[in-house]
Amino acid sequence: MRDGRLYLDGVSVVFDGFRALNNLSLIVEPGELRAIIGPNGAGKTTMMDIITGKTRPTAGTVSFGDRDLTRLDEATIANLGIGRKFQKPTVFDALTVFENLELALKAPRDPWSCLRWRLSGTARRCIEAVLEEIGLAERADHRAAILSHGQRQWLEIGMLLMQDPKLLLVDEPVAGMTDQETEHTAALLRRIAGSRSVVVVEHDLEFVRALGEKVTVLCEGSVLSEGSIDHVQNDPRVVDVYLGR
Amino acid sequence: MSASITLGGRLRPAPGTILRGLLLAGLALLALLPVLNRLPPDAALYVSDFVVAVSGKWICYAILALAIDLAWGYAGILSLGHGAFFALGGYAIGMHLMRLIGPRGVYGHPVLPDFMVFLGYTELPWYWQGFQFFPFAFAMALIVPGVLAGVLGWLAFRSRITGVYLSIITQAMTYALMLAFFRNDMGFGGNNGFTDFKELLGMPLNTAGARAALFYAALASLGASLLLCRHITKSKLGRVLVAVRDAESRVRFLGYDTTAVKLSVFVLSAMLAGLAGALYVPLIGIINPGEFSPGNSIEAVVWVAVGGRGTLVGALLGAFSVNAIKTWLTSFAPDLWLFVLGGLFVAVTLLLPRGIVGLLQKGPGR
Numbered sequence: 001m002r003d004g005r006l007y008l009d010g011v012s013v014v015f016d017g018f019r020a021l022n023n024l025s026l027i028v029e030p031g032e033l034r035a036i037i038g039p040n041g042a043g044k045t046t047m048m049d050i051i052t053g054k055t056r057p058t059a060g061t062v063s064f065g066d067r068d069l070t071r072l073d074e075a076t077i078a079n080l081g082i083g084r085k086f087q088k089p090t091v092f093d094a095l096t097v098f099e100n101l102e103l104a105l106k107a108p109r110d111p112w113s114c115l116r117w118r119l120s121g122t123a124r125r126c127i128e129a130v131l132e133e134i135g136l137a138e139r140a141d142h143r144a145a146i147l148s149h150g151q152r153q154w155l156e157i158g159m160l161l162m163q164d165p166k167l168l169l170v171d172e173p174v175a176g177m178t179d180q181e182t183e184h185t186a187a188l189l190r191r192i193a194g195s196r197s198v199v200v201v202e203h204d205l206e207f208v209r210a211l212g213e214k215v216t217v218l219c220e221g222s223v224l225s226e227g228s229i230d231h232v233q234n235d236p237r238v239v240d241v242y243l244g245r
Numbered sequence: 246m247s248a249s250i251t252l253g254g255r256l257r258p259a260p261g262t263i264l265r266g267l268l269l270a271g272l273a274l275l276a277l278l279p280v281l282n283r284l285p286p287d288a289a290l291y292v293s294d295f296v297v298a299v300s301g302k303w304i305c306y307a308i309l310a311l312a313i314d315l316a317w318g319y320a321g322i323l324s325l326g327h328g329a330f331f332a333l334g335g336y337a338i339g340m341h342l343m344r345l346i347g348p349r350g351v352y353g354h355p356v357l358p359d360f361m362v363f364l365g366y367t368e369l370p371w372y373w374q375g376f377q378f379f380p381f382a383f384a385m386a387l388i389v390p391g392v393l394a395g396v397l398g399w400l401a402f403r404s405r406i407t408g409v410y411l412s413i414i415t416q417a418m419t420y421a422l423m424l425a426f427f428r429n430d431m432g433f434g435g436n437n438g439f440t441d442f443k444e445l446l447g448m449p450l451n452t453a454g455a456r457a458a459l460f461y462a463a464l465a466s467l468g469a470s471l472l473l474c475r476h477i478t479k480s481k482l483g484r485v486l487v488a489v490r491d492a493e494s495r496v497r498f499l500g501y502d503t504t505a506v507k508l509s510v511f512v513l514s515a516m517l518a519g520l521a522g523a524l525y526v527p528l529i530g531i532i533n534p535g536e537f538s539p540g541n542s543i544e545a546v547v548w549v550a551v552g553g554r555g556t557l558v559g560a561l562l563g564a565f566s567v568n569a570i571k572t573w574l575t576s577f578a579p580d581l582w583l584f585v586l587g588g589l590f591v592a593v594t595l596l597l598p599r600g601i602v603g604l605l606q607k608g609p610g611r
Contacts, residue, residue: 052498078500090495092488099484109501111509114482163500 003065004030004081004166004197006051011060012221013046020046021057022221030166033193035208036201037232038218039241044201045087047218048169052084053077064167079109081166085173091155093145097136100144101127104159127162134158134188150181157188168198174207186210205229217241264558264605271565275300275464279457294453297460298528303568304463305525308470310548310564311557312517315474317546318554319483320510321490323408326415327518328542329422330390334519335526335536336426337389339439340373341382342527346443359441360434370432379446386523387516393418394515395508402504402511407493416539423537438533445527456528463524467561470517474557477510486510487555547590553600562601 006028013021021043028034038044049055050062053074062069069077078084091100105123107113131137134154139147144155153173160168170189174182186207189198193213202208208215209229217225217238225235232238278300281292309331316322343358352362356369375381397418401411429435448455477483488496489503497503526532535541544567552563567589575582597604 074497075500075502078498084498086495090492092484092491092495094487094491095484102481103484103488103496104499109499111482111485111506114485114506115477115480117481159499 005065006167006197006199007061007063008047008050009061011047011050011057011062013043013050013055014058019221021050024060024218024222026216026223028167028197028199030197031194033189033198033211033213034200035211035213035215035229036199036218037203037205037208037215038224041220042218043221044218045171046221048084048171048201051077051169052082075109078163081164082169083160083163083165083167084169085153085156085160085171087171087175091144091147091152091159093143096141096143097131097147097155098127098140100155101130101158101162104162106162106164130158130161133161133191135184150177150184153177153181153185154188157185157192161192166196168192168196170198170200172202173200174202174204182207183210205233264556264602268558268561271561272464272468275304276461279460282453282457294456297456299572301456301460301463301528302525303565304460304467305521305528306545306548306568307561307564308463308467308521308524309518309545310552310560311467311470311474312514312521313545314549314554314557314560315477315517316511316514318549318556318560319478319486319490320507321407321493322507322511322514323412323546324415324511324514325412325539325542325546326417326419327515327545328539329415329419329537330394330515330518331522331525331541331545332419332422332426332532332534332536333390333393334386334522335532336433336439336522337376337382337386337519338523338526339442339532340376340385340433341379342442342445343439344373344377345445346441349443350441358434358439360437361432364429366432373432383523386519390515390519390522391512394512398508398511399504402507416542419537419542420539423534423539426534426537434533436534438531438535439526440531440533442527442530450527450530459524459528463528466520466524470520471557471561474517477513478557482506544586547586547593549600550593551589551597551600553602555599556602559600559602566601 006026008024008026011021011024012019024043024047036044036047046055050057051069053069053072053076057070064080064082067080072080092103095103102119102123105127107117107123128137131140134157136151136155136158139151144152147155157170157173173189174185177185182204189200189211192198200211215227215229215232216223217232217235219241224241225232225238278292278297281290282294282297284291309327313324313327316324346358348355350359350362352359354362357366361369376385397414401414406414425431426433427436442450444450445455448458478486485496485501485506489506493503522536548563548567549560550563551567552561553559570585571582574585593600599606
């Protein structure tokens, strides 16, 4: 048993005869920062769905540490320390930045505890630390509805950090960001990895290069190539898939 | 927050403060009504029995509106069957009131209510046991709606049935209950329901004093319900509810059991509706299966929509204003009411998505 190691082996998912994942195997070690790239329909989002329990695999093994993820529901998986950032930022517009982070803070989650919840000094400091880290300290009391696109993405990453995750799944974080925001995001993710594993799904190869870590290329539901960004960019199979034959 | 900052950085009273003042003034005014009712009829400030009776009814409706707002305005659960929880609460107290009639019924049977004698019952059905005791009946007025909402909600939320599908299920529930309660062999008086109540807690019901006591009981319950709802919506649970309303799957990914969150608020909301019904029936003096009719539940949702869902003040404003229009309109053109109700709903949906409260806060629209 290895604590916090993500292990996928021979995973297949079939939707109405369509193979979204086809015998996919992938290992992410604790503390690793991994980028996943691949053309549309390669199965990147389905892979995230499998890890977070939103979709069940038709075949194969999915585990995190010693826990079998195929048998757990979404809430349990989230509480194991697997956080997911969706492609479309879904922060809670009606709440302030601070309240968004407060909801994400590790604390008893049942309705009764929520009713009796009082913000302690430790909890407040914890939220303020994350506010600093994601660069939104000055926006703490603003409603999330008025944040810019980039700020919403960082808030969402901040919400994941509040849960002190062991593994962070980040889906297309820089889509629609300015160059400066993209740079800021790459730096943020590099800082975050190390104490926890981070899996980033992304189209933007410049951003993946800026992350500077191991890259996995998915195609048609399985792993096509794996290695450094230079390695995969020079892999003829990857060139075929990306540029067409 | 009692003040909001304008663009110029100056402080001005927040709209919430004005609304809260309005609300407290309204409640204080209501509390005066039974007192003014005791004045001689030619006094300038005299308030007729009719006004007291109608206001008492509206207070009960306001509690129902709060219940719907808590589930719909905060948690996004649009129930079109809250009238059923209201009616069940009413029936529970109605059973108690029927048991208290005792030998004073038309047939003079020592235990059986008139309708049972008429239908040839020889003994009291088992489920009528215990209702001779007020605390039991009152508890049932809360527990029965709560349990029904618990079972229905558990089945629906667990299967992730949301939105319009849940609304349809709740609507079907109240319709099914209406059909069931119309049947004589259910043991609830069939289409006549319960009436001819004599007393409650030792008070004869047909006196001005009893009417005032019931009125104040309803008003106090409205105050307590308002404080309870406020406590919930101001807590972190309230923020979780809003989050569930706006993006439920996101809340689930944060590790919250949204089924438990929705279930607890739905059950509490049903119990509040049951409380409203339990206060309503002794005030009105009758309960029949018509209270289960789907239209009643929809009407109650319109109150909340008109007032402004997602704010507690809005629920109260909506219940009082729509019912005021209804009482006024049906006094000379009852046939028009359904058209006006439908028109109100369309107008509010299209022009005032945040209801009267939204209008008071910022002007129409968003």
